[in-house]
Amino acid sequence: MPEGDTIFRTARTLQRALAGQTVTRFETVLPKLARIDYDTPLAGRTVDSVESRGKWLLMHFSGDLILLTHMLMSGSWHIYRPGEKWQRHRTHMRIVVETPAILAVAFNVPVAEFHTAASLARREGFYSLGPAPLAGDFNPDLAIAKLAAQRDLELGRALLNQTVLAGLGNIFKSEVAFACGLNPFRKVATLTEEQLADLVATARKFLLANVTETSGHRRTTRSIQAEENLWVYGREGRPCRRCSTPIRAQKHTADARISFWCPVCQASRID
Numbered sequence: 206m207p208e209g210d211t212i213f214r215t216a217r218t219l220q221r222a223l224a225g226q227t228v229t230r231f232e233t234v235l236p237k238l239a240r241i242d243y244d245t246p247l248a249g250r251t252v253d254s255v256e257s258r259g260k261w262l263l264m265h266f267s268g269d270l271i272l273l274t275h276m277l278m279s280g281s282w283h284i285y286r287p288g289e290k291w292q293r294h295r296t297h298m299r300i301v302v303e304t305p306a307i308l309a310v311a312f313n314v315p316v317a318e319f320h321t322a323a324s325l326a327r328r329e330g331f332y333s334l335g336p337a338p339l340a341g342d343f344n345p346d347l348a349i350a351k352l353a354a355q356r357d358l359e360l361g362r363a364l365l366n367q368t369v370l371a372g373l374g375n376i377f378k379s380e381v382a383f384a385c386g387l388n389p390f391r392k393v394a395t396l397t398e399e400q401l402a403d404l405v406a407t408a409r410k411f412l413l414a415n416v417t418e419t420s421g422h423r424r425t426t427r428s429i430q431a432e433e434n435l436w437v438y439g440r441e442g443r444p445c446r447r448c449s450t451p452i453r454a455q456k457h458t459a460d461a462r463i464s465f466w467c468p469v470c471q472a473s474r475i476d
């Protein structure tokens with residue numbers, strides 16, 4: 206599943222390929238987008254920039270038009286040269302943005318909307334986004350304060366709250382809690398200021414590391430082996446890489462998202 210690091214890399218790739226280019230053709234199978242393209246055509250506009258915010262991808266066009274997409278579980282953006290064979294079947298295509306040199310193709314994106322700057326600022330789930338650890342203007346103190354405010358939430362749920370940290374997903378959630386030695390089922394209220402700061406710094410470190418990662422595998426350990434790339438995520442019953450205790454996995458009752466942890470390295474005692 207794409208997390209903030211994946212979307213950041215996608216945005217960076219699209220930015221390099223498209224920024225400053227003029228759109229020569231826009232195609233979509235999504236009626237709402239097609240209607241806006243009909244009323245205010247995309248062709249002829251310039252792609253000003255492409256950026257990520259948390260797990261959202263924003264493509265800015267000249268004339269105050271923004272294409273907002275969210276990949277959820279299944280979506281992806283690809284870039285192709287004109288005439289190059291697509292890696293996905295055409296039936297999965299939702300959007301094509303074509304410039305003289307490049308086709309950017311969105312496959313299976315479940316959320317795709319056009320916005321103006323004003324309508325985007327009002328969009329539910331977007332204006333409330335917390336600080337994005339991969340953003341250039343990331344404010345760690347704000348992120349710590351937002352995390353601290355989730356007092357009654359279990360840590361594993363608070364870390365997934367996109368109003369706290371934009372871009373952290375289910376894999377990194379478990380990895381960050383492990384790296385900080387904290388049980389994901391502890392209430393945030395039981396954590397010290399220092400532990401909160403450690404969580405935020407670790408989340409940023411892992412996301413940043415995976416932005417530059419070239420192996421194609423998301424990883425938090427130092428190993429370059431694909432099967433040794435994570436500490437706890439997806440490793441239920443297998444030995445902890447630090448202490449050999451079997452890793453545990455359990456769903457949080459409120460949101461049913463699973464957390465993986467080592468019962469020894471992440472003892473639930475209150476420090």
Ligand SMILES: [Zn+2]
Pocket residue numbers: 445446447448449450467468469470471
């Ligand atoms: Zn352990």
